[in-house]
Amino acid sequence: MTGKGPRMNPVRTVARALLAAVFVRGGLDAYNNPDRFADTAAKVTERLGSTLEAVGLPTDPRALARTTGIVQMVGGVMLATNTFTRPVALALAASLVPSTVAGQDLWSEAEPGGQPIDRPEVLKNLGLMGGLLLAAVDTEGKPGLAWRTSHLAEHAQDSVKRAAHTTTKETKRAAQLTAKEARRAAQDAQRTAHTAARDAKQAVKSTAGGLLPG
Template identity: 35%
Template sequence: MLLRRFARPLLATSFVYDGVQAALHPAEHTAAAREGATLATDRLGVKPLSDAQLTLCVRAHGVATALAGVLLGLGKAPRTAALALAALTVPLAVVNEPFTTKGAERQARATKFVRNLGAVGAALIAGVDTEGRPGVAWRVSHARQAAAKATARSARKAEKKLGDVAS
């Protein structure tokens, strides 16, 4: 459909831009990433990440986001790319949750949080778009029904042959 040819690249631009910015300028993102990494390492009971490790994680996340965005924009494996983008955006929404802060920082975090939630939703919608073709669930169900019919047909033929041999 013509709409997909425009909508996917438009959706992808935000992800590509954010990913490239994170990869090229990780210092802008490491403060928020530090909070999320500290929370994760405390819960897992492992030692905290060093600044170099955290910067590498931010850059890797940025590259993965930009790459998935480019794939979505170009229409190459769009469902996989969109679902990857949704999965890559969830940690950003968690890190930017505004419920534990107050004042001006809360407003800034709320804006980022809502934007990230919208991005996750848009990516999920793009990820389940089958472009009018049957989805995996339908294909599995259809294959299962066809296999059951073929098995029943074979069983009837075998019974008939056994009946002819016995007579």
């Protein structure tokens, strides 16, 4: 086995490159020509001005258009090069939400015949968001977070069981060794006492023999 990681699936590579190209091109256009997107950005700031301020985004339409352009350019390049793909895909999807929300009232406009006007831009945003969400949940054949979490939990449980089993065995072994040592100590003490008693008897006999008249 080599130390190389898994090879990138060619279909994923092409799909991400095509998806990223839309954002790189659109982001570059928004950054270089913010006036073209000022009207849409103005609708976003009117609807979501307080939210934009809360997250630190500009509320000036031109500045918002350029900021969105930067996010989409950088995110598109990272998506195309498979760099932090999943969080980048979520960030790009989030960059489409304001303009999509701001454009929802376009659906209420109608043609002279009473039919609602078809707005391809909104549909395009929704389609791109769908592709980005798929990229965000794509694990490239590797186990997902739920499986890895469950696997880690099972592994931890097995480790605890093995540790408990090992501790029990060691405790029993220590108890057995202690019992053997106690028996050995008792035997040694018994032998010592027996030897002392025998020596005492011999000493008594020798003393008694020395006291008797010859």
